[in-house]
Amino acid sequence: MIPPAFEYLRPSSIPEAISLLQQYGDDAKILSGGQSLIPMMKLRLARPAYLIDINRIAGLSYIKEEEGHLKIGGLIREAELEESPMVHAKFPILIDTEHVIADPQVRNLATVAGNLAHGDPANDHPATMLSLGAKVVAVGPNGQRVIPIEEFFVSVFTTVLEPDEIVTEIRIPLPPPWSGGAYFKLERKVGDFATAAVAAQVTVDDKGIAQKVGIGLTNVGPTPIRATRAEDFLRGKKLDQPSMTEASQLAAQESQPSTDLRGPAEYKRALVKELATRALRHALERAGT
Ligand SMILES: Cc1cc2nc3c(=O)[nH]c(=O)nc-3n(C[C@H](O)[C@H](O)[C@H](O)COP(=O)(O)OP(=O)(O)OC[C@H]3O[C@@H](n4cnc5c(N)ncnc54)[C@H](O)[C@@H]3O)c2cc1C
Numbered sequence: 001m002i003p004p005a006f007e008y009l010r011p012s013s014i015p016e017a018i019s020l021l022q023q024y025g026d027d028a029k030i031l032s033g034g035q036s037l038i039p040m041m042k043l044r045l046a047r048p049a050y051l052i053d054i055n056r057i058a059g060l061s062y063i064k065e066e067e068g069h070l071k072i073g074g075l076i077r078e079a080e081l082e083e084s085p086m087v088h089a090k091f092p093i094l095i096d097t098e099h100v101i102a103d104p105q106v107r108n109l110a111t112v113a114g115n116l117a118h119g120d121p122a123n124d125h126p127a128t129m130l131s132l133g134a135k136v137v138a139v140g141p142n143g144q145r146v147i148p149i150e151e152f153f154v155s156v157f158t159t160v161l162e163p164d165e166i167v168t169e170i171r172i173p174l175p176p177p178w179s180g181g182a183y184f185k186l187e188r189k190v191g192d193f194a195t196a197a198v199a200a201q202v203t204v205d206d207k208g209i210a211q212k213v214g215i216g217l218t219n220v221g222p223t224p225i226r227a228t229r230a231e232d233f234l235r236g237k238k239l240d241q242p243s244m245t246e247a248s249q250l251a252a253q254e255s256q257p258s259t260d261l262r263g264p265a266e267y268k269r270a271l272v273k274e275l276a277t278r279a280l281r282h283a284l285e286r287a288g289t
Pocket of ligand 1: 038103112122166168
């Protein structure tokens with residue numbers, strides 16, 4: 001299907017892009033990878049009169065370690081993150097996530113920032129970013145603000161971003177020693193969105209006691225979900241099979257799945273429990289215990 005007609009605008013700087021966003025308000029949409037927006041336009045689920053293509057803005061394509069954070073520029077493509085040796089070494093959970101997002105063609109264009117900004121609870125990065133305690137940097141007419149990821153998602157396809165704000169960076173704290181993370185997703189076929197998926201990131205001490213725990217859930221509610229009760233339960237406990245099973249049960253209770261063509265709610269809740277157990281176990285192995 002062909003999308004409805006639109007005006008195409010290509011700013012070369014962030015101030016220029018923000019000024020266009022202010023000028024056209026709700027009639028405008030930012031275009032980055034186009035891997036969610038263009039399909040939605042083809043299906044007539046989005047009808048922006050103006051597309052503001054930010055791809056030519058310089059200085060937004062970087063992956064770097066700085067001030068205790070991994071910083072991912074607003075125009076970094078999924079494929080670039082997937083190929084970063086530093087990300088491989090320090091964030092295997094991000095590589096797990098990359099491998100199950102769509103397919104290589106989509107990942108060549110889709111941006112990590114767009115994956116979050118789209119606000120789709122079925123997207124994979126949100127849960128991983130929740131488990132890692134990431135922050136989203138957004139720039140608008142009033143300057144820059146840094147938004148903790150747990151405050152970012154509001155409802156289906158809605159985030160706290162203002163219509164004239166642009167995501168310019170994602171910041172992830174560098175994990176301390178004895179940390180590990182993993183992302184487990186069940187999909188009906190390769191390239192599909194998750195039936196359910198779980199991200200788990202843990203930091204333990206030399207006795208295997210959990211110091212930090214992050215658990216994020218994909219596609220089992222109107223927004224990506226941070227399983228805080230499961231996290232609280234595990235913090236300060238030894239990560240062993242009984243504690244991880246109990247936490248996974250809590251994560252399943254915190255999920256809010258609905259019945260749809262990917263399966264009944266009950267099945268998805270059971271899946272969350274199983275995937276959380278697997279993700280926690282693998283995260284612990286990667287923590288080097
Ligand atoms: C066949 C197919 C399968 C897919 N499967 C998966 C999957 O399994 N898992 C998964 O996670 N995703 C999947 N996706 C979605 C894909 O990862 C999207 O590209 C991603 O969700 C959006 O990133 P984008 O850069 O393409 O954004 P775009 O499509 O360009 O934009 C998406 C939305 O975000 C806004 N936006 C984009 N960038 C910014 C920014 N910097 N600041 C503010 N707002 C911004 C846009 O205005 C728009 O509203 C799939 C897509 C396709 C086509």
